Amino acid sequence: MAETNKGSQNSGSDSSQEGLPQGILSDEKTPNLDNEKADEHVYIADTLPLSRQLIFIATICSAMFTNQLGLGQTMDIVRVVGDWYGITNTNELNWLAAGFSLTIGTFVLIAGRLGDDFGHKKLFIIGMGWYALWTLITGLAVYSDQVLFIFARVFQGMGPAVTLPNAIAILGQSYSPGPRKNMAIAFFAGSAPIGAIVGFATGGLFALAWWPWVYWSAAIGLACLGVFSAWAIPPQPRNDVSRNLTMRQKIVHLDPPGCFTGVAALVLFNFSWNQAAGVGWEQPYVYVCLILGCLFGVAFFYVEVYWSEDPILPLAAFNADIAFVLGCTACGWATFGIWVYYAGTFVMELNQVSPLLLAAWYSPVIPAGLCAALAVGRLLGRVSAAWVMVIGMLAYLLGSILIATMPTHQIYWGNFFFSVLIICIGMDSSFPAATIIFSDAVEPKYQGIGASVVMTVVNYSISIGLGFAGTVEREVKKGSDTYDDKKRGYRGAFYFEVGLSGLGFVMSLLFLVKEYLRKRAKAHEKVESA
Template sequence: MTSSSETDLPEKPEADSPSHAPSQHLDVESNEQPKIQENVYPADALSTPRQILFVGTLCTAMFTNQVGLGNTLATVGVIGESFGITNPGQLSWLIAGYSLTIGTFILIGGRLGDEFGNKKIFVIGMAWYSLWSLVAGLSVYSSYVLFIFARVFQGMGPALTLPNGLAILGQTYSPGPRKNMSFAWFGGSAPFGAIAGFLFGGLFALAWWPWIYCSQAIALAGVAAFAAWTIPPLPVQPRQNRSIGEKIEDLDIPGGLTGVTALVLFNFAWNQAVVADWQHPYIYVCLILGAIFGVAFFCIEIHWAKSPILPLAAFNSDIAFVFVCTATGWACFGIWVFYIGQVAINIGGSTPLQIAAWFIPVIPSGLLSALAVGKLLGKIPASWIMVVGQVAYLAGSILAATRPPHSIYWTYYFFSVLIITVGMDTSFPAATIIFSNAVPQRYQGMGASIVMTVVNYSISLGLGFAGTIETNINNGGMMESEKFLGYHGALWFSVGLAGLGLVLSLIFVAKGHWKRSTA
């Protein structure tokens, strides 16, 4: 029998293993850690003020990612109106396109960091994000199409910064409380970013909405420069002393291309179907091609790739449960945050600034949840933390789905925001720490990118599913009652996703108890 502190934390292979990827299965029931050499973890030696600057800089990856989501969620109607767009499917692309790119390219971003240096890719990602934020603002002089392209390319910035920020934390802190708390702060910065996005998006939209993205571009450029100074030199791994040709060979380009193509085509089909309807043949063609490229990707990763971008041999059923629970929870969250705002603005008559104020409870709720996870991991099973997150997703989405559109804030809306944030900021740190402890030090980018891929791709794909439901039941959405019917259906779909995640997380807990009882 293992103690509760040993439950759900997988065994971490030794950092100096000569293999390209961990070959053993990731056992989330073990807590055994490798012996750490001195000076392998440089952040442990930093002074407290320097650690605060270091961790704070890396947390800007999650903060700015959520800013990019929140500033558009709050002003999607204003931006669409300036381009003459009112179709809900087209408006959802402003959100889904951004999350789609993040979820699609995070695996590539993590691998690029592993091969060419996590710090270097982190700084490049911030600079890239800044450039396309500027293009998004300047698109007011062009067309809606350029704005969508800018949003899509914006997403490549967080796709580089998120996995590499997490990878740097995993490389520079030794396993233990400080590492857990750094991951918790990383996750806890999400609600601050979301509120900042809502607030500044609403404020700038009152004057001229392009300032939302131009100001974002200026801030991101400053973060990129600051990160180059703040992040300390990272430990040199044995495989880093290779030629450019050897690094390119290890990038698994065939796997990356087929994987990205599969993810883009599959997600594009579901989100574009909301705009163009399923009657158009190209929607089905994209869906089928996405499935074919997906099969090709798995064949390459299993049978051909020398250094697979997704080392499937390292996964087991426990990791699959964590995958699915994370996916259902974050898909639920993406639908919830989009449609609860649409109901409040388009049915309830609220303004973007009011919505920003209404989301303020995510700051204390999210921060306390993330820090509590950092303290509790290692003391209680991570599987139970996942269950708590799924219960929060379910309760929060039920409150949103049952909320009368003209009810006062301090009833359904307030408690829905307060509760569902617990789900977001418990499931993410738990899953991230599980995967970080599951892979060697040099593969922290790969481990972090898997979690972030699941999170962001689930948000985008969930919005595609929900949009399909909305447009098929709202009878055209011309009248207020018809719009509300579509929003209502999408919110109930989020309830179903949360319920599925809760059932699977309970099965995961039961499976862990059964394994320990038979050990």
């Protein structure tokens, strides 16, 4: 079975997240020496002056900021880009946004494992450079066709896929467990709405001139950020196990069979749903891709459980708590993806709101998101993470209901405004709560996969959620693009969003009840033993 050596090398990247990057590894390698090293581990950020810590945290948070920047900068100009390429089928526009999140969700785990073996800081800088390169190519696609644009957007998403897990790993290595680490993670999550709004604003501004400058300007900023991070991020410790591995051993450690089957399953499954939104399920290649994706998924689980000695996703670590966490996270962030895309599409298509005005409409997420991030940072440790998750799922549900019931041509200060204020609470609470719950639910040797798995679910759910909603929209409006049929199609996507958020809320309540019963049983056992 694959359980024998799963934790020893897996824990490098994000096991450091719990402040034990070497102690965990030492259990199976050189107990005495490595345990001493674990005891002597210096949390680098704790030794830095406050001004230097702020620069360091801001640089790390740029991973989440630029991730949402890449999503937001296309969301509000998706119609502008579609018109440039002559895309008449509005459902095909899903790919312009979904391809980016698809590759982030697909490659996060692989990038985290690469960080284990080759260094998190090095991978962070490489990720920023890759992101800058393909953002530049995305803009240059203006001289080609939509195929190159979508292709570049897909490869663009590999940049955040590399920076996100390694940023979390760097935070874990640099801060000792406690309030400051919780606040750092909360600020990391709070960078998401700010990045999204900056993306919307720059998209709307540059669309007034020429839309490729949205990507060219971002490419310049990303390149500068990659160079700056080489100085801003302190040198990171490397665990002894990865340092002593040969190149062949590092390749084996990457779990090539698991990587291949996992990537194939995620890509094919996602491709089938997002493509079906544009061309329908009548096309044979669409459902063939869906079937192949499911088969590769079965093969992936078989490889990880029975074949791989060091699986990239150690399924032995999963339990019922993890199932609740991942289920809630998937529903919540799929809800967010549908909300941000279809809310913008609804008001731009039916109410003739411009991209720049849409950025202003979304702007309240910045103060609301910062307040939510600060509140979550304070609450974690004082209030159960399960309660924080319930609050986040409730925010997703209420925000979805508001946008689904929004009348056409309603003024901004109605449903849309309050939906924006409420739904960002779900964004800034569900991610840190899921990370903490995942950390508490698994053994120490599996801590390393926590943030990577959560970020995989977050970004993949955004992409696959758009595919599901696009299919619903297509079936409701039945191929017609009249004003009334468009409205019915968008309403269908919104009501699907409400269903998803409701499912997530119910799961979060069930998890809360489960946690309460477990604590009650433990308290009863203590009383009996006393």
